[in-house]
Amino acid sequence: MGCVCSKKLESVASGSPVLECIAAPDNAGGLHYVYPSKSPSGALDSDLKEGGRSEDRHKGSRDLRKSKKGGSLRKSSTFTIKLGVSHRHVDAEQIAAGWPAWLTSAASEAVYGMVPLRAESFEKLDKIGQGTYSSVFRAREVATGRMVALKKVRFDNFQPESIRFMAREIMILRRLDHPNIMKLEGVITSRLSSTIYLVFEYMEHDLSGLSSSTDIRFNEAQVKCYMKQLLLAVEHCHLRGIMHRDIKASNILVNNDGVLKLGDFGLANILTSKNRQKLTSRVVTLWYRPPELLMGSTSYNVSVDLWSVGCVFTELLFGKPILKGRTEVEQLHKIFKLCGSPPEEFWKKSKFPQGDMFKPQNNYEGYLLERCKDFPTSTANLIQSFLSIDPYNRGTASSALMSEFRPLHLYFHTQPFACDPSTLPKYPPKKEIDAKQRDEARRKKNRGRTRESGIPKKPRRIRQTFEPYSVSNSASKEELQDNGNFAGRNNSTQMYKGRGSSMSRDPMKPSFDSISEMSQQTSSSQATSASRGYSVVTAPGQVSASSGFAWAKGQNDDAVTTLSSRSQVSGMDSSNLGFVTETFNLPKDDRGTRSNPKEKEMYETSTRPMQMQLKQSEKTETSNVYYSQDHSTATPDKEGGDHSNNNQDNKDREKVKHSGPLLSETQKIEELLQRNENNIRRAVRRSRFYRER
Ligand SMILES: Nc1ncnc2c1ncn2[C@@H]1O[C@H](COP(=O)(O)OP(=O)(O)OP(=O)(O)O)[C@@H](O)[C@H]1O
Secondary structure, eight states: OOOOOOOOOGGGGGTTOOOOOEEEOOSSSSSSSOOOSSSTTOHHHHHTTTTTTTTSSSHHHHHHHHHHOOOOOOEOOEEEEEESSSSHHHHHHHHHHHHOOHHHHHGGGGGGGGGOOGGGGGGEEEEEEEOEEEEEEEEEEEOOOOOOEEEOOOOOOTTHHHHHHHHHHHHHHHHHHOOOOOOOEEEEEEOOOOOOOEEOOSEEEHHHHHHHHHOOOOOHHHHHHHHHHHHHHHHHHHHEEOOOOOOOOOOOOOOOSSOOOOOTTTEEEEEESSSSOOOOOOOSOOOGOOHHHHTTOSSOTHHHHHHHHHHHHHHHHSOSOOOOOOSSHHHHHHHHHHHOOOOOOHHHHOTTGGGGGGGOOOOOOOOHHTTTTTOOHHHHHHHHHOOOGGGGGOHHHHHHHHHGGTOOGGGGGGSSOOOOOSSSSOOOOBBBBHHHHHHHHHHHHOOOOOHHTTOOOOOOOOOOOOOOOOOHHHHHHHHHHHSOOOTTTTOOOHHHHHHHHHHHTTTTOSSOOOHHHTTOSOOOOOHHHHHOOOOOOOOOHHHHHHGGGGEEEOTTOOOOOOEOOOOOOBOOOHHHHHHHHHHHHHHHHHHOOSSSSHHHHHHHHHHHHHHHHHHHHHHOOOOOOOOOOEEEEEEETTTTTOOOOOHHHHHHHHSSSSSSOOOOOGGGHHHHHHHHHHHHHHHHHHHHHHHHH
């Protein structure tokens, strides 16, 4: 196949575009795109920096007018787009190149200069990863026999927001070029396709799978080796103004040569000096989420990633995550207990909305150094620095790496030094998904045993939650406009709506087509779920009373957002209330319409911080949606206690992969019900997936 878009259009003098796009044929008859972002001044870069100008046709043309006055020409080595480009021409070019119209019309800049790869060029093998927004498959490139990872991204191709959100990941990946960052090798789609697969180099392991494995313990030199590579990756992102916003062990991939690569830029965003737009605080997986986000900050910066790096650091050293909250409130409480209550000045200078509300009443000393007592001082110091509650004390990725200039941070300059990646052991393939499957198999086995012992099998019960996270599209647009980026991986309702159609036309025919399943289940969530053996609380009248709290069954003194098993609908476990009031210094006024005054007070008091967060999230960047899962078996986590059971860790990891829900406002019932339905589908899909494997 030849070059499909190597063509000059019209001259700039006439205000029309000049577009040169080079596409090289590959051995398999497909086409490889050429990276425009290689050039620092490439067109893609400028688009990103200056506001993602082609978000839609209207905005595009507005910006074109602007750029005619003061715009400068930007050239890349591979193609040139002069401002004044006609979107219609670009769209036509891109469609000719094989991109689907829904993509070019919503996010053409994401694929400038690229030509889609063809599905037939790859042979899809097994599923190797299941994320919130994607499924990842191992595949073989037919022409070369090389292994690759194909990430099938979920989005709604009828919703421009959703497409742009997906496209943001592509754009950000194309800006990055570093040996410790997963490189996007191409995108598989076709003109008639409604799906997208991102093609990456295949990586045998992820740090979550490795560190949770009982037979692997990293020594200090190995931990340093991983940390060094991770910090180099983070430094590269931060120097380009990119915040990853989802650093966690399962997003850190490692190959058999010991090379670590940071992956999953699905929640990443770009900070520019011009852009001080409010950001969503609903990013970063709960166990890795920094306190400022838990307190609802909307003006954070790259230091959020350093907190997550600190969490990964401790996970490598301890072999398990050390901050395992099940809800946002519990997570924050664990942080304060581990790191100590912030000093008064912190609260004074922090500008968290309603910051006082999060002030712990108890003055925690913190026991982080105590927990790190077996490590060298340089290690403990670096951990302490990353896990500073005050983001300004976390330093930077560069400062951590250049530790010789900071006497306290000699981590990389004290023995044992980081080992060479090539000397790391060759582990058998280990992934987060393997750990989950191991765990599921064990659970099945245990269930079998229970039945053998004469105890009747309980019907599996999904304690269904309303997902009251409110998603504001207008907010996402705000960020879009000011940031030049795309927001959107947000509205689960929208995403699910479109996914059905996208999957049903999947060119690769995955063995597990969850979406077609979902599309068959659009009616009456209660009836459907009941017939499938799921018990779901869905009565709208009960939503505001119970909503956010039904998911985490209250068994733990620390767990604030839990319901007692006796009162799924409205009652808070009194132990939980104690925690909330003690920790957050909350007033106990009696408002609302609950019949039992004590219950009402408990409910109101404990949910206020959450409601605040909800309101906030409505005004800021579109939030990503977190789903609750089957929490009926939630096991209390003893703070700083014994987590020796990796199996339990994996269970917990699965449970809190998504953050706990917030309370809803009654007027959002429609939305809640829709989300509720989505959750049921998700649960059904998940259980089928494990049954069929
Ligand atoms: N290049 C790759 N090679 C091998 N495995 C991969 C690769 N990329 C991703 N995976 C596996 O797939 C999993 C999910 O991928 P990814 O994190 O990109 O998806 P996601 O939907 O954004 O996930 P999450 O909800 O966890 O953020 C990873 O944890 C990893 O185990």
